Every structure is written in C-alpha cells, then in structure tokens.
Amino acid sequence: MNILAIETSCDETACAVVRDGVTVIGEAVASSAAMHKRWGGIVPEVAARQQLSYMIPVLTEALQPFLTGRTRKIKDVLASDIDTIAVTVGPGLIGSLLIGIETAKTLAFAAGKPLIPVNHVLAHMYANFVGSPPPRIDFPAVSLVASGGHTELFVMQSAETLRWIGGTVDDAAGEAFDKTARLIGLGGGGGQAVQEAAARAAGKRSPPVSLPRPMMASGDLDFSFSGLKTAVMREWRKRADRSEDATAAFASEVEDAITDVLVAKTAKAARIHGARSVLLSGGVAANLRLRKKMNAAFKPEHIRLLVPPVRLCTDNAVSIGSYAYFRGQRSDWQTVSVHPDLSVEV
Ligand code: KG4
Ligand code: ZN
Numbered sequence: 001m002n003i004l005a006i007e008t009s010c011d012e013t014a015c016a017v018v019r020d021g022v023t024v025i026g027e028a029v030a031s032s033a034a035m036h037k038r039w040g041g042i043v044p045e046v047a048a049r050q051q052l053s054y055m056i057p058v059l060t061e062a063l064q065p066f067l068t069g070r071t072r073k074i075k076d077v078l079a080s081d082i083d084t085i086a087v088t089v090g091p092g093l094i095g096s097l098l099i100g101i102e103t104a105k106t107l108a109f110a111a112g113k114p115l116i117p118v119n120h121v122l123a124h125m126y127a128n129f130v131g132s133p134p135p136r137i138d139f140p141a142v143s144l145v146a147s148g149g150h151t152e153l154f155v156m157q158s159a160e161t162l163r164w165i166g167g168t169v170d171d172a173a174g175e176a177f178d179k180t181a182r183l184i185g186l187g188g189g190g191g192q193a194v195q196e197a198a199a200r201a202a203g204k205r206s207p208p209v210s211l212p213r214p215m216m217a218s219g220d221l222d223f224s225f226s227g228l229k230t231a232v233m234r235e236w237r238k239r240a241d242r243s244e245d246a247t248a249a250f251a252s253e254v255e256d257a258i259t260d261v262l263v264a265k266t267a268k269a270a271r272i273h274g275a276r277s278v279l280l281s282g283g284v285a286a287n288l289r290l291r292k293k294m295n296a297a298f299k300p301e302h303i304r305l306l307v308p309p310v311r312l313c314t315d316n317a318v319s320i321g322s323y324a325y326f327r328g329q330r331s332d333w334q335t336v337s338v339h340p341d342l343s344v345e346v
Contacts, residue, residue: 009092021325048095166221
C-alpha cells in the first residue's frame with residue numbers, strides 16, 4: 001500500500017510516499033529554519049507563509065519517482081499509484097498545520113482517496129521502522145521521542161500497540177538545547193550549534209562547568225529541563241570569560257547534562273518494561289553524544305538500539321507515512337481537522 005504523507009507541523013514542509021510502512025519511494029523536505037535562526041526563534045506567521053510557498057514544489061518532488069520518463073501528470077499518480085493520503089493534524093503551530101491539512105484534504109477530495117490524520121509526536125518513532133531491508137525490532141520496545149517540543153517515553157508491544165509511560169513536566173530536551181544555546185551566545189543554532197561548540201571543547205583546558213542533572217534520580221519516568229536553563233544562566237553570569245573556549249566548555253557540559261538524563265531515564269524504562277529494543281527519535285536523537293552514550297548503555301545489555309538517520313530524526317513525512325500504515329485510521333476528508341494541542345499520552 002502506497003501512502004502519500006504530508007507534514008507541516010512547524011518550520012519544515014515535508015512530503016513522502018511510503019510503501020507498506022517501511023519502504024521510502026519518494027521524499028522531500030524544505031525548511032524555513034535558517035530564516036528563523038536570524039530572528040532567534042520561530043515566528044509562527046512567517047513559518048506558515050513559508051509552508052504555503054514550499055507546499056507544491058515539495059509535493060511535486062516527493063512524487064517525482066512516479067513522474068519521470070513518462071508523460072504522466074500528478075492527477076494520474078494520485079489516481080493509480082497512491083492508495084491513501086496521511087497528514088499531521090497536531091500537535092504543532094496552527095497556521096503551519098493548516099497548510100498541510102488543507103492540501104491533504106483537497107487531494108483526498110479530488111482523488112477520492114481516504115485520509116489518515118496523524119499525531120506528529122507519535123509518528124516520530126516510526127522513523128525507526130523504515131529501511132531497506134526494514135530494521136529488525138524486537139518487542140517489547142521502549143521508545144524515546146526527544147524533539148523541540150516533546151520529551152516522551154513509550155512502551156511498544158508491537159508495531160501497532162504503544163502506551164505513553166512518561167514525559168517532561170516542563171521544557172523539552174530540544175527546548176533546553178535551544179534556550180541554553182541562546183544564553184551562551186550560540187544564537188538560534190539550537191542543539192546542532194551546541195553539539196558543534198561542544199566538539200571544540202575536546203582536549204581544551206577551560207575551567208570546568210558543573211550543571212545539575214534534573215530528576216535523574218527520581219523514581220519515575222518523567223523529565224524536567226527548565227531548571228537547567230536557570231543553572232546555565234546563573235553560571236554564565238558568574239563568569240566573565242566569554243572566549244570561544246569558555247563557550248565550548250559550557251556547551252559540552254550542557255550536552256553532557258541533557259544526554260545523561262535522557263540515557264538514565266530511557267535505561268530505567270527499559271529495565272522496568274523488560275525492553276528488547278530501544279528506539280530513539282526526534283531532532284535530539286541526531287545528537288552524536290546521545291547516540292554514543294545510548295549505545296554504551298544498551299550494547300552490554302544485549303538490547304537492540306535503533307536510531308534513524310539524521311534526516312529522519314528531525315521533522316519529515318516518511319515517519320508520518322510509516323505511522324499511518326501501522327496505526328492510522330482511514331477517515332473521510334470531511335472529518336479531519338486541526339488539533340494544535342493534540343495529546344501524546346496514549
Ligand atoms: O523533531 P524536531 O525537528 O522538531 C520538533 O518536532 O520539535 O526537533 C527539533 C529539535 C530542536 O530543539 C533542535 O535544537 C534539536 O531538535 N536538535 C538537536 C540536534 N539537532 C537538532 N539537539 C541536539 N543535538 C543535535 N545535533
Ligand atoms: Zn518533530
């Protein structure tokens with residue numbers, strides 16, 4: 001079954017065609033992130049306007065594999081190569097979400113195809129199901145979704161069955177990266193900028209920075225990252241040194257603190273639920289230090305660790321298409337609407 005998936009929850013416009021939930025036939029992503037970087041944060045109005053201008057080119061590019069070498073039009077592809085359309089309906093920015101939803105509804109209406117509404121956060125973890133051959137996942141699996149807006153843990157008994165088991169009580173891990181990056185002078189570069197600065201700290205002799213590991217030892221599977229931002233602010237103000245080395249030392253400790261907590265809580269969840277696989281996803285799963293630490297934690301336990309390629313960690317439509325295949329509910333386009341605050345506690 002070929003699913004045409006559309007994702008526009010934030011500042012990425014993404015389309016993909018995914019076969020049977022695991023094989024990518026076509027995919028395309030356009031991002032307005034660089035534009036927002038200059039403003040120091042996402043401007044929802046600007047993000048929505050960009051979604052609008054990227055939508056048709058991105059859709060066309062994702063459908064290219066069906067168009068090349070023939071004199072076929074998009075309407076022919078929709079009629080004969082696409083079985084179902086899937087679209088992110090939340091959580092996310094309302095203006096951005098609406099561009100994807102209205103596009104998907106129009107296509108479903110015009111082509112007479114069913115439409116599958118998708119929860120963006122739950123979909124992130126399905127980036128781990130995609131590949132050629134598809135990655136092997138042994139169940140039960142524990143899944144950590146760490147993105148700009150969410151830090152959530154789930155347990156999966158199968159590809160179709162998942163349950164929320166914990167999450168952040170305040171800021172998300174990605175948000176902690178984004179906010180601390182700004183505090184230590186790395187602008188709107190977020191986790192990627194922290195990772196790059198931290199890499200420069202290796203081998204340097206800067207005064208050590210010590211930050212808390214919030215809730216790392218708490219008995220539950222919840223996270224809290226807002227205190228980290230306050231601790232960074234306090235420490236940064238205390239020190240006069242604003243050199244590149246000093247920034248690198250801060251970035252390194254920020255990265256170490258956030259990843260320590262993510263690993264400790266995921267390991268705890270894996271122990272409690274007897275996990276045979278651990279799945280990472282969301283933009284923060286792109287972090288190399290996190291990947292290394294997770295590998296060190298789970299390899300000796302013979303727990304299978306799955307991490308998507310970086311392009312499928314950040315927002316993309318491939319995950320949406322995979323999720324729709326395994327867990328989606330085919331609906332009439334008339335019944336699908338936007339849910340900016342959609343809950344992830346399933
Ligand atoms: O999943 P995503 O693209 O969008 C949301 O759904 O939120 O995640 C974006 C988040 C941002 O907070 C960004 O700073 C973080 O992922 N991120 C990283 C890295 N690359 C992106 N965090 C740490 N290390 C990275 N290399
Ligand atoms: Zn996301």
